[in-house]
Amino acid sequence: MHPGSEFHQRDRSLHPPALTPHYKSTVLRSPRLPLWSLQNSLSEVTGPLFRPEEIGLLDNDLIRNYAHDGEPIGERIIVHGRVLDENGRGVPNTLVEFWQANAGGRYRHQNDTYLAPIDPNFGGCGRALTDENGGYAFRTIKPGAYPFRNFVNSWRPAHIHFSVFGTGFAQRLITQMYFEGDPLIPHDQILGTIPDPAAIQRLIAPLDMNAAIPLDSLAYRFDIVLRGRRQTYFENKLQGA
Amino acid sequence: MIASRPPFTETASQTAGPYVHIGLIPHQAGFDIFETNFSNILVGPATKGTRIRIEGRVFDGLGAVTKDILVEIWQANAAGRYNHPADRQEDKPIDPSFRGWGRAGTDFKTGIYTFETIKPGRVVGRHGHRPMAPHVNVWLAARGINMGLSTRLYFSDEAVANAEDPVLNMIDPPLRRDTLIAQREDRDGEAVYVFDIHLQGERETVFFDI
């Protein structure tokens, strides 16, 4: 294996630790023994690659990809950004998946029993492959806040869940995007699992008036940074793959 | 080789939450939306190698079976090569009909996850190390898991290869290596490897910082 395909070591101080008692679900699901540090082998520096033909034309349009007899209720928005690596290079052709509640804060999921109504025209999920610069974009409606069983009065700020692959399985990441100005942000026990205030700030997408479509949709910008490989020239080869 | 910290900072991880199925396995959430779905079946008719089934459950710190976990696997093909440009083991063929990746959710009722795949071959180890024993890379995400958990599945019928695997051999005390060995069962002519994962507790599975 070429040493240039190895990843920079993960800086775990800016990620949430496994056990965060204020988010109660972690108490029984957090490993208590130390992780075993593994130097990268081929198993970690490789990972699944996806093809454009696996992505449908409407997969990144949540306003239309589940619409049956009309459009979903809610504030129309565009979410866009780039997937970068720690070296600052765009990650092309990588799979980005996203899911969210509807405008009332209800998920189309058999386990979600929140009293807000299901929107018959909203599925709440989508996906995209990044372009040659690592860019992605999708259209959706702004999700609503919703309560969850943690403390008696725990509410999630509006958020969109993101899943990203990169080019190696060691880059695999799931995170959440929040919206600038949401008053629930400082109260959220899940965002509060992240120890580093700057890392929290990077999950809050700013309003992007430049990308808004007049008389149609507001826009928010969310960039995602994945781990980088130790030598950048190797990445050039992957980009052509 | 010394590598200085790169200029950008990795985005922080967040829990996948209880509704991870909507985004990643919408069928399990209760609806159909995409034309092409990713699944727990890694093999097609043309895939080379011995068909196997992997199944197991994921237990929490009280020993209860969890029923909302996302499980993903990533593995080499039957010849021991990953379908990826960073794998330059030119002496081994790439199998174009095998991506080597799949995802499953633990069942809402039984807690069981399953994969239909092939037994991977041995992959070279890091420079200066022996080849690795056949293994499958496993990644878990769910409500209550703040950051995806990485582990490996090894095979109980590969005792010789397991005994010289550079990763298994690193784990101390050796008793904990057993948490990574899937036990083979033969059911109606099919090889089934049972791999239960313990998030916490006396039999906590070995998880890796990769």
Ligand SMILES: [Fe+3]
């Ligand atoms: Fe959520």
